[in-house]
Amino acid sequence: xxxxxxxxxxxxxxxxxxxxxxxxxxxxxxxxxxxxxxxxxxxxxxxxxxxxxxxxxxxxxxxxxxxxxxxxxxxxxxxxxxxxxxxxxxxxxxxxxxxxxxxxxxxxxxxxxxxxxxxxxxxxxxxxxxxxxxxxxxxxxxxxxxxxxxxxxxxxxxxxxxxxxxxxxxxxxxxxxxxxxxxxxxxxxxxxxxxxxxxxxxxxxxxxxxxxxxxxxxxxxxxxxxxxxxxxxxxxxxxxxxxxxxxxxxxxxxxxxxxxxxxxxxxxxxxxxxxxxxxxxxxxxxxxxxx
Amino acid sequence: xxxxxxxxxxxxxxxxxxxxxxxxxxxxxxxxxxxxxxxxxxxxxxxxxxxxxxxxxxxxxxxxxxxxxxxxxxxxxxxxxxxxxxxxxxxxxxxxxxxxxxxxxxxxxxxxxxxxxxxxxxxxxxxxxxxxxxxxxxxxxxxxxxxxxxxxxxxxxxxxxxxxxxxxxxxxxxxxxxxxxxxxxxxxxxxxxxxxxxxxxxxxxxxxxxxxxxxxxxxxxxxxxxxxxxxxxxxxxxxxxxxxxxxxxxxxxxxxxxxxxxxxxxxxxxxxxxxxxxxxxxxxxxxxxxxxxxxxxxxxxxx
Numbered sequence: 190x191x192x193x194x195x196x197x198x199x200x201x202x203x204x205x206x207x208x209x210x211x212x213x214x215x216x217x218x219x220x221x222x223x224x225x226x227x228x229x230x231x232x233x234x235x236x237x238x239x240x241x242x243x244x245x246x247x248x249x250x251x252x253x254x255x256x257x258x259x260x261x262x263x264x265x266x267x268x269x270x271x272x273x274x275x276x277x278x279x280x281x282x283x284x285x286x287x288x289x290x291x292x293x294x295x296x297x298x299x300x301x302x303x304x305x306x307x308x309x310x311x312x313x314x315x316x317x318x319x320x321x322x323x324x325x326x327x328x329x330x331x332x333x334x335x336x337x338x339x340x341x342x343x344x345x346x347x348x349x350x351x352x353x354x355x356x357x358x359x360x361x362x363x364x365x366x367x368x369x370x371x372x373x374x375x376x377x378x379x380x381x382x383x384x385x386x387x388x389x390x391x392x393x394x395x396x397x398x399x400x401x402x403x404x405x406x407x408x409x410x411x412x413x414x415x416x417x418x419x420x421x422x423x424x425x426x427x428x429x430x431x432x433x434x435x436x437x438x439x440x441x442x443x444x445x446x447x448x449x450x451x452x453x454x455x456x457x458x459x460x461x462x463x464x465x466x467x468x469x470x471x472x473x474x475x476x477x478x479x480x
Numbered sequence: 481x482x483x484x485x486x487x488x489x490x491x492x493x494x495x496x497x498x499x500x501x502x503x504x505x506x507x508x509x510x511x512x513x514x515x516x517x518x519x520x521x522x523x524x525x526x527x528x529x530x531x532x533x534x535x536x537x538x539x540x541x542x543x544x545x546x547x548x549x550x551x552x553x554x555x556x557x558x559x560x561x562x563x564x565x566x567x568x569x570x571x572x573x574x575x576x577x578x579x580x581x582x583x584x585x586x587x588x589x590x591x592x593x594x595x596x597x598x599x600x601x602x603x604x605x606x607x608x609x610x611x612x613x614x615x616x617x618x619x620x621x622x623x624x625x626x627x628x629x630x631x632x633x634x635x636x637x638x639x640x641x642x643x644x645x646x647x648x649x650x651x652x653x654x655x656x657x658x659x660x661x662x663x664x665x666x667x668x669x670x671x672x673x674x675x676x677x678x679x680x681x682x683x684x685x686x687x688x689x690x691x692x693x694x695x696x697x698x699x700x701x702x703x704x705x706x707x708x709x710x711x712x713x714x715x716x717x718x719x720x721x722x723x724x725x726x727x728x729x730x731x732x733x734x735x736x737x738x739x740x741x742x743x744x745x746x747x748x749x750x751x752x753x754x755x756x757x758x759x760x761x762x763x764x765x766x767x768x769x770x771x772x773x774x775x776x777x778x779x780x781x782x783x
Contacts, residue, residue, distance in 0.1 A: 227573050231610075234577025238740065299527060299574045301534045 194258045194314045195279055198272045201245055205269055210240045214273050221280040226292045232277050233296060233304070237270040244268055259314060261345025261374050267310070274304075275311045283316045290320050297324065305331075306339040313346050321346070326355035334366055341373050348375025357384040360409060361391065370405040371474030377408075385413030389421075396421055404436035404477050408470055411440035414449075423452045431459075436473050438463035481725070485707045486510045486732035487586075487615070487647060487667065487694035490548070491529075491537050497697075497704040498544035504708035507747045508547040510736060511537060512586040512615055515555045517699050523567040526554075530571070534578040547747040549736070551585035551615050552576055559599035560591065569602055576610050582739040583607075585615025586647065589626040592619065597633065604637045613738050614644045618653065620672070627653045631660055645692065645735050648673050654682060658690060663735045665692040668706035676710040680717045688723035692731045 192200075203211060217232035245267045247255075255262045264272070283289040293315070297308055309328055312321055325347060328340045340347060341359055351359065356379055363370055370376055388410040395402045402425070410418055426437045434456060441449040442463045453460035462468050483506045490497070490511055501509075511533055520526055533550040541548035552575045554568045575581065584607035589596050607614045614634070619626035627646065634644055641661035648667045649657055657664045666682065667673040679693060695706035703709065711728040715721065736742040 227570075230574045231577065234574065235610075237579065238577070295574070299531060299571075301531075301578050303579070 191257050192254055194255070194262070195276065197251070197254055197258055198276050198279075201247065201251065202240070202269060202272055202276070205243065205246055206240055206273075213239045214276070218277060218280045221277055222282065224282040224288075226295065229277060229281055229292065230296070233274055236273050236277070237303075240270050240273045242268055242270050245272055259345075261348070262313060263343035266343060271307045271310065274307050275314060278308075278311050278315060286317050286320070290317060294324075302333060302336060305333075305336045309336065309339040310344060313344060318346065318350060322350045322352065322355070325351055326358075329355065329359045329362060334368060337362070337366065338368055338372075341368060343372050343374070345374045347373070348379060353379075353381060353383070357381070357387060360384055361387050364388070364391065364403045364406055367403075367478075369474045369478045370403075370408065371470055380409055380412050382413050385410045389413070389415065389418045392421055393417055396424070402433075404433050405470070405474055407436050407440035408443075411444050414440075414444055414446065419446070419448050419452070423455075426452055427455060432473065432476055434459050435463065435468045439468050439470065439473070481505055481711065481721075481728075482507045483707045483711060483728050484508045484510075484732045485695050485697075485704075486645075486692060486736060487512055487665065487696050488704060489514055489696070489698035490541065490704075491532060492699035493697065493704055495540075495544065498541065498546060501704055501708075502545045504705050506546060506705075506708060508549065508742075509541065510549045510551060510582060510732075510742075512551040512583075512617075513553050513555065514586060514698065515557050519558060519561065520564070523564065523571060526564075526568050527571060530575045534575060534580055538580050549580045549582045549742055551583040552578075552581050553585045553587045553603055553615075554599055555586060556588050556590035556596045556600070556617060556619070559596045560593055562595050562598075565595070565599050569599070569606075572603075572606060576606065576612065579741065581612070582736040582742045583613040583615045583645070584610075585645075586617035587614070588617040588630050589619045590617075592622060592626055592629065600630070600633060601637065604634060604639060607643075608637065608639060613736055614639065616644060616646045618646060618648045620648075623648075623650065624652055627657065631657070631662065642735075643738060647692075647694070648696070650674060651678070651682065654686065654691075658686060661690075663690050663692055663731065665694055667694055667696040668710050669696050669700075669702050671701075676706065676713050679710050680714050680719065683714060683719055683723060683727060684717075688726035688731070690731060691727045692735065693727050694732075 202214065206214070217228070220228040221232060245264060247264060252263070252265060255264050278293070281289060281292060296304070300308055312318060325340055329337055331337050341363055347356060347359060360370065360373065363373065388406050392402045392406055392410065407422065414422070422437050422441065426434055429437065438453060438459045441453050483504070485506055488509050488511060490509060513530065513533060516529070530552055533552070538548040552572060554565055559565050576584065584603055587600055587603045589600070604614065616630050618630060630646065645663040645665050646657045647665040649664055650673065654664050666679055668676050668679060683691060693707055693710050695702065695704055697704040697706065707728055711724050714724045733742065733744060
């Protein structure tokens with residue numbers, strides 16, 4: 190049987206929280222249903238003290254249930270207070286969308302870092318998501334990497350909501366600040382010529398400055414590889430470390446260009462591994478950004 | 481020896497101050513919400529100020545190895561702008577539960593007006609509701625009356641004295657504040673509130689129980705090293721080390737520890753860096769700066 194996100198969150202918290210914490214949460218959720226913002230503001234603030242901050246203990250099954258309840262939802266990195274805070278947010282009456290939006294925006298405006306992370310991840314489960322495309326675009330302007338990642342990583346909303354310029358900035362900025370691309374949902378589906386152009390320019394500029402180029406870049410740039418990109422890839426394929434070579438091979442394999450084949454032939458062993466599927470972007474990201 | 485400065489307005493201080501404080505042994509500080517030297521004209525200024533106390537300033541202090549906590553409140557001067565004060569009362573619930581908030585404060589009297597009393601009472605009730613300690617600012621003018629009146633009001637609200645720190649005491653007020661059972665704090669602030677030689681005499685006379693020493697260093701001429709300087713002077717003048725530890729560290733820990741948000745383990749055995757909660761990329765360092773250079777590189781080369 191399938192569950193709703195609310196049922197899943199309730200089950201996970203019930204499994205893990207103390208009786209006192211659970212009773213406190215039930216009372217607060219009840220108070221929040223009256224729509225009085227103060228109840229939500231206070232409860233939202235106090236949640237970690239009452240429920241704790243432990244990581245959510247999830248099984249494979251839970252993670253599958255989550256993806257079924259809300260496509261794209263990946264609660265693997267969530268904490269128990271985060272889950273409880275999302276339940277509080279979901280208890281707020283939302284029929285009056287202007288009042289509801291004003292209350293949620295106030296929380297965003299006054300949030301400290303952990304609260305911002307929670308709010309950006311919560312949006313995917315809340316109503317009126319269409320009201321938040323500006324908020325997401327503003328959110329990725331942050332200099333705080335953890336907040337950036339709460340928007341960009343394991344979150345289906347950017348893919349679903351963001352206009353193309355904001356989406357492109359998010360991907361480019363991830364490379365700038367050293368955040369992985371692989372956890373960005375919809376990365377391959379939303380590749381576009383403008384984004385590839387920016388990434389190809391960025392790579393070329395980095396190479397001219399003799400600075401390293403993030404290896405995942407080629408995944409997004411390759412579908413629109415031009416002469417410059419191919420020249421850079423050829424040079425790096427000849428001189429790069431194994432990880433860089435693997436990434437470039439995988440990127441080249443994904444294109445159908447004749448030039449790509451010629452470059453791949455210069456190191457047939459890595460090319461073979463890329464063609465056979467024994468190298469994946471997930472593994473490349475994990476090696477590039479060891480946790 | 482480690483020190484806590486439980487009352488310092490570091491948002492007004494420089495990184496040099498932070499470095500000197502850390503070098504002098506200041507491990508943890510509390511920054512009470514206060515006046516910025518000029519009146520705020522709209523609620524947005526309060527909101528951003530409170531946000532910086534729970535956010536960026538906490539991060540900035542951590543960059544220098546100092547644990548930063550704060551108190552949230554409407555100070556007495558600005559209580560006199562009632563239209564704005566009402567909005568601050570609505571804003572406070574959003575901040576009282578943030579993770580580094582250890583008290584409601586600093587609140588109390590400045591001019592001793594009716595409006596100041598009104599917002600003092602409202603905030604006392606708020607502190608009761610969320611079970612947080614209270615930090616009371618006592619007035620510069622008419623200090624004795626202001627101090628006694630503050631305690632009378634606290635007692636009317638049936639708040640136990642162990643939950644309250646009365647700050648900015650002097651030789652005239654401390655006996656009564658101690659007698660009534662409150663945490664009795666002294667601000668070592670040049671030329672005005674209390675000098676550290678006088679402080680030594682106070683501790684000699686009254687002992688160390690429930691006495692707390694702080695700097696209140698802010699945007700005025702003041703000294704962010706007031707607590708370690710006073711601690712060292714006390715040792716020099718023959719006050720036993722255990723009394724220095726109580727007045728410059730342990731009493732503040734006990735008083736504000738009642739919030740549940742102020743624990744020695746936070747700074748004695750810090751958690752390993754948690755990359756999920758760092759302000760990464762928003763460092764106080766500017767492009768290319770390194771915090772510590774053990775082996776200077778060739779400075780003709782710009783990487």
